[in-house]
Structures are given as C-alpha cells and as structure tokens.
Amino acid sequence: MIKNFFKQLRWRRVAGQLRKPAGKEGMEIARKMNAANEFLYDFTLDEMLIRDNQTLLEIGFGNGKFFSRQFDRAANLRITGIDYSPEMIKAARSENEEWIKKGHLTLIRGESDRMPFNEASFDSVFSINVTYFWDYPQDHLLEIHRVLKPGGRFYTTIRTPESLATLPFSSFGFRMYTVDDWKLLCHLNHLTFIRCAQVTEPPVAGKGPAEGLKSVCLVAEKKIL
Numbered sequence: 001m002i003k004n005f006f007k008q009l010r011w012r013r014v015a016g017q018l019r020k021p022a023g024k025e026g027m028e029i030a031r032k033m034n035a036a037n038e039f040l041y042d043f044t045l046d047e048m049l050i051r052d053n054q055t056l057l058e059i060g061f062g063n064g065k066f067f068s069r070q071f072d073r074a075a076n077l078r079i080t081g082i083d084y085s086p087e088m089i090k091a092a093r094s095e096n097e098e099w100i101k102k103g104h105l106t107l108i109r110g111e112s113d114r115m116p117f118n119e120a121s122f123d124s125v126f127s128i129n130v131t132y133f134w135d136y137p138q139d140h141l142l143e144i145h146r147v148l149k150p151g152g153r154f155y156t157t158i159r160t161p162e163s164l165a166t167l168p169f170s171s172f173g174f175r176m177y178t179v180d181d182w183k184l185l186c187h188l189n190h191l192t193f194i195r196c197a198q199v200t201e202p203p204v205a206g207k208g209p210a211e212g213l214k215s216v217c218l219v220a221e222k223k224i225l
C-alpha cells in the first residue's frame with residue numbers, strides 16, 4: 001500500500017514536469033520526451049505539408065530539439081516558438097543558436113492563451129502533446145484563431161484517450177479529447193475542422209513507453225471571410 005502511495009506521488013511529479021518542465025529534472029524529462037515524441041514530430045510535419053516562405057508557430061516546443069526538422073522541410077521559413085517554461089526557452093535557445101542568429105527562429109516565453117503576436121501572423125500553428133494542459137481550451141483556440149492568417153491551419157497532435165489512459169501520469173490533470181470533442185471545440189471557436197490523421201507509434205530505442213500508442217493529428221482551418 002505504502003509502495004503504491006509513493007509510486008502515485010512519483011507519477012504526479014512526472015505529470016507536473018510534463019505540464020511545465022522545471023529544474024534539472026525538467027531538463028531530463030525533456031530529453032526523454034525527445035526520444036518518446038520524435039516520431040510524432042515527423043508525423044505532424046508530414047501532415048503540415050510545409051511550403052517555402054511560410055510563417056510557422058509552434059506552441060510548447062519543450063527543449064526545442066526538433067526545430068531543425070522544420071527547417072529541413074522547406075526554404076526560407078520564419079519560425080516562432082512559444083513556451084512558458086523558462087528552462088525550456090533556455091535549452092531551446094542554446095540548441096538552435098544558429099537559426100536564431102540568422103533571424104529565422106524566434107523563441108518567446110509566454111502562454112498560448114495570450115500571445116504577443118499580431119493578428120493574422122502565421123500560415124500554420126502547431127502543437128504536439130500540449131493541449132492536455134489547457135484548463136480552458138476555448139481561450140487558447142480563440143487566440144490561435146486570432147494569430148492565424150485567413151485560410152491558415154492549426155495542427156494539434158495528441159494521444160487518443162484510450163492510449164493516454166494507459167500512461168500512469170495521465171490521471172494527474174491531463175485533459176483528454178476524442179475527435180468529436182475536438183470538432184465541437186473547433187466549431188465553437190470559429191475554426192473549421194478539416195481532418196484527422198491517425199497513427200500507431202513504433203517502439204522507442206531502448207525502452208518504449210510509446211510503442212503501440214495511438215495518436216491523432218487534428219487539423220482545423222481559419223475561415224477565409
């Protein structure tokens with residue numbers, strides 16, 4: 001019984017670190033996320049069909065390990081990242097010094113429900129494993145709607161509720177969404193739901209919490225008025 005209590009404490013702590021990585025432990029968790037979520041980055045970037053000269057925004061980039069993969073997809077991209085963890089900003093700035101120096105990447109500390117960007121700034125906005133932590137998703141979706149260009153798209157990749165429920169930390173404050181939940185949320189926040197792509201994750205080298213988990217990339221568009 002006492003063993004179980006300590007296990008639960010540990011998972012609560014991990015959940016808190018996934019929500020907002022902090023300190024040395026946060027840096028370690030971020031490295032583990034890189035291994036667990038690399039596949040989802042490639043999957044999401046494939047769905048985005050990134051084209052030359054686009055402006056992209058990533059919400060919740062962790063330690064920023066995968067910005068270089070975005071730059072690999074097309075020429076002359078302007079990419080912005082926003083994350084509210086100071087440690088993640090620091091790690092991502094050091095990982096991506098060259099892109100920042102060249103003026104192609106801007107990393108901002110902030111929250112996705114109040115972003116310091118002008119209206120209609122981005123062709124695409126995306127997030128991977130972030131929407132679980134939004135207490136009031138409508139505030140974030142309205143803000144994303146504001147910063148998207150007309151016709152711009154929001155891509156969010158999340159694990160399905162069935163898969164998320166198998167992960168021991170998910171019972172500590174993770175909000176789960178079915179595709180229908182997401183469709184309704186998009187509709188209520190002026191985004192047109194476009195499609196859902198589903199994928200089953202392969203084993204991760206070494207040990208694999210991600211093996212066999214199912215994730216979806218949900219795509220919604222800001223209407224052209």
Ligand SMILES: C[S@@+](CC[C@H](N)C(=O)[O-])C[C@H]1O[C@@H](n2cnc3c(N)ncnc32)[C@H](O)[C@@H]1O
Binds near residue numbers: 059088128
């Ligand atoms: C679970 S991690 C996912 C990191 C990375 N996208 C991945 O899939 O490996 C969640 C990240 O989103 C950030 N985050 C969560 N909610 C946020 C919000 N409302 N605004 C900005 N950043 C947020 C956290 O600080 C953390 O870096």
